Amino acid sequence: MKAFNEKCIDTPENFNNVHTFLRKMVTLTGQLQTWEFVRFEFWNRYEAPKSADPNFMENNAHLWNNEAGEITGLFISESGGGFFSLIVHPDYPYLADEMVTWTRNVWGEGKKKLNTDCYPYGLEVQALLDHGFVQDSHIGNTRRYDLVHTEYTLNLEEGFYIWCMAEGADEESKGELIEQIFSPSDSSPVKVEYWRKTLPSYNEELDLSVVDEKGRHVAFCFGFVDHDKGIAVIETIGTHPDYRQRGFGKAVVTACFLRLKEQGVTTAFITGFSAEANALYQSLQPVEITPMHSYVYEG
Template identity: 30%
Template sequence: MSARLRDFHWERDFESVRGFLAGVFGTRKAYTNWIPSELENIKFGPGGTEYLDAEDEFLKVWEVFNETQKTAQGIIAVSYTKPPGKCWLSVHPHYMSAAREIVLWMQNRVKEMQGDGRGDVNMSFVADDNDAEFIRVLSDLGFQKGEVEGDIQIRSSDSLVPAYSLPEGYTIRNAVIEKDFVKYREVQMAVFSHIVSMNKELLELYSTASFYREDLDIVAVGPDSRFAAFCTARIDPLSKIAELEPVGTHPDHRRLGLAKAVICESLKRLEKYKPSIVVILGAAPTEGARRLYESVGFVNEGTRHYWIRTV
């Protein structure tokens, strides 16, 4: 048996790769590996640019190959290598011995993407601090631990949802993208400046993702009818892993308890979908954020760091 890579094509491979990611998570809950909604967000996330078919090239499927029978026996890993050097790697725990070979291939791929004469580039992976096996592979290949990517906040699906209250004049409801686009974009831009490219077409595409439920796209509405805070709960229909992404409060409406309110409303509405677990990956590693998430039942299981090497 040997590991072989093949190209990824979204329409053909998305379901099988999603199934692989769900299975990996069920076997070994290391948050180095993508959860399925992180994969789907590459195409449907509203904060970037329109996904192009050519971007399938960044994803590769690694399969165990039977040399005798000349057949693939199943997916063992999925790699993502995006210019200039942003990388993710999800490996089945039974095949971690293949991780070194795959990382070396990805390293060469980063160099190819740079082209000749364009200088060095920082190649980076995100790794769960508890993922000792993968970290050892990266360290042995010369990668250095960099800055924190974020906390790993986990909430049991059977935890009780705390009560919340709203300041006078504020209400909570779910957003309706078709009619709320301007206010929706405005509040998210006030928190995340990097989503400057968000437009109505991208948001409408986002609403067709399998993880998206309109009733879980929660906003707090201020006295002036503008959106003051938001929390979207995404739930993968296969693994039932739910994530809160994104979460934020407009700077003009902070310290009013709105973040807790929209999170609690999201968690309450999530219950009918029976999530297997609720996660916030890459959560802000600040004391304020940690206190907030703890107050609504999350447990901080550690951090993820970038691991970086110049190639």
């Protein structure tokens, strides 16, 4: 089957098509890909607009389509440097070689180093190796949680509570805590935009925090759901530095799991990179752990 490739122009139609493709990939493969619908929403709403390049999306996202116009392959670079990702439709495994060739010779032209992260089952892995990439390091793990057959119990210290944004939690202070944890070097006095609430998959009932008696955020997580597929990705999980090692991270994710179960979601995924994050996510009874490795090419 013939495939055509083209730049991914920043249009609502292309956004919807890529979003649909990434959601469908979970059903087609039974596994999470290195890019899923939530990561794409984050990129489109937050990462891409930060770039000074007015054509950032078309310069750093590329599509392969079949004759019917359906997406069969996706190239995407999160920040436009040397890092990229490839997603290959399982019915078109032969595209992996063409996609890696394009990445090296077109997008990667002039770049001294290219790198990507892959799961072991990624269709792109062998093509990367064939084109001179080498496996570098184990960088993280994605865990799958069975919300139907796993029992979860919420435990919280006295004086702390679970709040969601639908119940009137303070989004400004929560946004500031997220920035404090994930962007500690950014001391800008500019008010933090609470941009996650603009994402298509955002649900204020799954925008959860552990708060103290004064309503101050101690730990948080966000659950993003694809109800058609019955899956959720829990993304952006953190605990205030002064409140770590007290079970608050586990509590807020447990609360998210319980709410997801109430909504009929059967499966949740969480990806962790640091040792601390992996220890927390392992304590939540995953049924599957998939490692992620970095692959590097130096021309």
